[in-house]
Amino acid sequence: MxxxxxxxxxxxVQSGGQVEATDWMPDEYRARLVKFxxxxxxxxxxxxxxxxxxILRAPTLQRKLALTAKVxxxxxxxxxxxxxxxxxxxxxxxxxxxxxxxxSKFHNVFHYPTKTWGDVGVIAWLVDAAAIISQKALxxxxxxxxxxxxxxxCWEESxxxxxxxxxxxxxxxxxxxxxxxxQEALDRWWKPLMMFHGNQIPAEKDPMFHWRIKSQGNEEARxxxxxxxxxxxxxxxxxxxxxKLRKDEATGRWAYTEPDWDExxxxxxxxxxxxxxxxxxxxxxxxxxxxxxxVVLAEAA
Amino acid sequence: xxxxxxxxxxxxxxxxxxxxxxxxxxSEWTGIAxxxxxxxxxxxxxxxxxxxxxxxxxxxxxxxxxxxxxLAFDRRPEEYRSSxxxxxxxxxxxxxxxxxxxxYELADAIRIAEVKGSPDxxxxxxxxxxxxxxxxxxxHAQMWADRLAESEEGRKxxxxxxxxxxxxxxxxxxxxxxERLTADVAERLPFFTPPEVxxxxxxxxxxxxxxxxxxxxxxxxxxPGGQW
Amino acid sequence: MAVWEVFRQEREGQPFQHGGSLEAPNxxxxxxxxxxxxGRRDESFALWIVPREAVLEVRExxxxxxxxxxxxxxxxxxxxxxxxxxRELAGTPSG
Numbered sequence: 222m223x224x225x226x227x228x229x230x231x232x233x234v235q236s237g238g239q240v241e242a243t244d245w246m247p248d249e250y251r252a253r254l255v256k257f258x259x260x261x262x263x264x265x266x267x268x269x270x271x272x273x274x275x276i277l278r279a280p281t282l283q284r285k286l287a288l289t290a291k292v293x294x295x296x297x298x299x300x301x302x303x304x305x306x307x308x309x310x311x312x313x314x315x316x317x318x319x320x321x322x323x324x325s326k327f328h329n330v331f332h333y334p335t336k337t338w339g340d341v342g343v344i345a346w347l348v349d350a351a352a353i354i355s356q357k358a359l360x361x362x363x364x365x366x367x368x369x370x371x372x373x374x375c376w377e378e379s380x381x382x383x384x385x386x387x388x389x390x391x392x393x394x395x396x397x398x399x400x401x402x403x404q405e406a407l408d409r410w411w412k413p414l415m416m417f418h419g420n421q422i423p424a425e426k427d428p429m430f431h432w433r434i435k436s437q438g439n440e441e442a443r444x445x446x447x448x449x450x451x452x453x454x455x456x457x458x459x460x461x462x463x464x465k466l467r468k469d470e471a472t473g474r475w476a477y478t479e480p481d482w483d484e485x486x487x488x489x490x491x492x493x494x495x496x497x498x499x500x501x502x503x504x505x506x507x508x509x510x511x512x513x514x515x516v517v518l519a520e521a522a
Numbered sequence: 523x524x525x526x527x528x529x530x531x532x533x534x535x536x537x538x539x540x541x542x543x544x545x546x547x548x549s550e551w552t553g554i555a556x557x558x559x560x561x562x563x564x565x566x567x568x569x570x571x572x573x574x575x576x577x578x579x580x581x582x583x584x585x586x587x588x589x590x591x592x593l594a595f596d597r598r599p600e601e602y603r604s605s606x607x608x609x610x611x612x613x614x615x616x617x618x619x620x621x622x623x624x625x626y627e628l629a630d631a632i633r634i635a636e637v638k639g640s641p642d643x644x645x646x647x648x649x650x651x652x653x654x655x656x657x658x659x660x661x662h663a664q665m666w667a668d669r670l671a672e673s674e675e676g677r678k679x680x681x682x683x684x685x686x687x688x689x690x691x692x693x694x695x696x697x698x699x700x701e702r703l704t705a706d707v708a709e710r711l712p713f714f715t716p717p718e719v720x721x722x723x724x725x726x727x728x729x730x731x732x733x734x735x736x737x738x739x740x741x742x743x744x745x746p747g748g749q750w
Numbered sequence: 751m752a753v754w755e756v757f758r759q760e761r762e763g764q765p766f767q768h769g770g771s772l773e774a775p776n777x778x779x780x781x782x783x784x785x786x787x788x789g790r791r792d793e794s795f796a797l798w799i800v801p802r803e804a805v806l807e808v809r810e811x812x813x814x815x816x817x818x819x820x821x822x823x824x825x826x827x828x829x830x831x832x833x834x835x836x837r838e839l840a841g842t843p844s845g
Contacts, residue, residue, distance in 0.1 A: 280748075293569070388750075517673075665778040669779070
């Protein structure tokens with residue numbers, strides 16, 4: 222059971238204590254949790270859209286099955302995450318309404334178009350790699366119900382990156398045209414990937430860290446991503462479109478071109494190249510099936 | 523691949539094409555089903571249909587040569603044997619989607635029972651394996667049909683879909699299997715009386731077919747000789 | 751819409767553990783969805799699917815007893831010294 226004053230509660234979470242759904246918690250903690258977890262759920266749900274149309278175009282039966290399974294997982298993860306939000310007091314209908322009306326946010330990478338099968342590979346490999354770094358850090362989240370589903374999510378997603386890397390490997394060892402598709406996709410996705418973990422706010426100034434909702438800082442996550450994936454990208458002979466990107470061997474830190482944080486803000490506040498179209502699609506498909514929810518989800522007679 | 527296939531192989535291709543195209547159509551619902559729990563369930567059904575298609579193509583490839591992927595993606599649109607029922611684009615209309623789902627599963631049960639009785643042990647064995655997964659599909663379809671039929675609005679939409687799609691469902695089968703389907707439908711869907719109609723026969727493709735084929739094969743055609 | 755809690759048994763004979771929750775309008779849907787969410791990777795041997803309102807939760811500080819009940823625990827018994835004394839009295843070799 223958590224302490225009943227805000228001060229003691231903060232001490233509890235900062236010293237590694239966890240919080241359950243039925244525990245007392247400060248209003249601010251609950252509000253921040255809802256906002257953060259809701260955005261995570263929104264990202265899973267909106268993350269379905271850049272890939273879903275490519276299920277229909279997948280070039281082999283195996284790829285089609287793997288991509289369908291991956292997108293299915295994302296829908297499933299949205300469900301798991303939204304359930305946590307619901308138990309914190311915000312109903313699913315309200316969550317989806319806020320998403321569709323643009324009141325709540327979702328991750329920057331899901332505001333961009335998926336132009337070719339090369340993009341499908343880059344998304345599954347590198348976007349998922351960036352996401353799994355954030356998600357693994359959430360295993361230590363102070364809110365226990367969220368930390369618990371993160372365990373299931375990380376376990377389920379373990380094949381996504383492999384699927385993506387396999388798609389990329391098949392293409393870079395294929396025809397010159399296929400290799401070109403991969404390089405072009407990497408060129409398109411590198412900037413959004415560098416923005417993925419957010420600006421360089423120090424962990425101790427990040428309210429999400431203060432409440433131990435997050436356990437790692439943004440820059441730490443980005444450095445981890447670069448450490449893990451820059452060598453994997455380069456060994457395929459692909460070129461990363463950032464002339465400043467290099468690792469300082471003395472400090473072990475990666476230097477890179479400062480991402481355009483204004484662009485990030487602009488994109489996640491609803492002005493990305495695909496934001497309006499994707500939210501419109503969500504709204505339309507939700508409207509078309511509203512009658513199903515009305516008749517089926519009504520309390521059993 | 524343009525010379526006519528022997529009857530047994532042609533039968534395998536019909537089964538494979540039906541499962542592939544239905545799986546393709548069902549996967550159009552991925553991420554946009556009426557609610558998230560159903561998203562996950564319906565996507566699994568799409569995946570098993572594609573899995574069954576692959577298994578049937580592999581058996582057909584024993585005779586025809588090539589691979590399951592080549593059979594699935596590299597034929598000309600007019601070479602596919604899929605039935606019009608599975609080709610119809612129903613996405614966003616859940617009532618018609620469930621109507622097709624339940625009709626297809628009832629018809630497929632009759633067909634898979636025949637496959638299980640095949641003199642070819644590989645074909646019969648595959649029928650056994652497929653039946654285990656199709657039993658779940660039937661449960662899912664029946665659960666949805668029953669639930670929709672419990673409300674006035676749901677029943678109205680479902681029955682409208684069943685009426686529209688019934689001639690297509692008959693066209694999935696041949697000979698006396700059609701009478702069995704009529705009897706099964708009357709038994710499992712008591713709120714619907716199958717009308718006497720001319721079946722929509724296999725052979726002609728529906729208007730939406732060309733667009734489906736274009737989209738399904740576009741990546742493969744974009745880099746000929748590529749590996750995926 | 752009703753919330754259902756799902757408990758899963760990973761392998762036959764193991765205890766059931768809470769897996770998560772889902773929403774479903776009736777038992778048939780809850781059954782189908784629980785299989786999807788907790789069985790599609792062949793990760794469960796059996797599932798218990800329970801309407802949330804059927805779950806009665808009791809939590810600390812009302813679960814553990816307030817007063818020490820060391821007689822229920824293994825560490826509540828220190829037999830070493832007494833055993834030594836008993837053996838000396840009996841004249842048997844100590845082990």
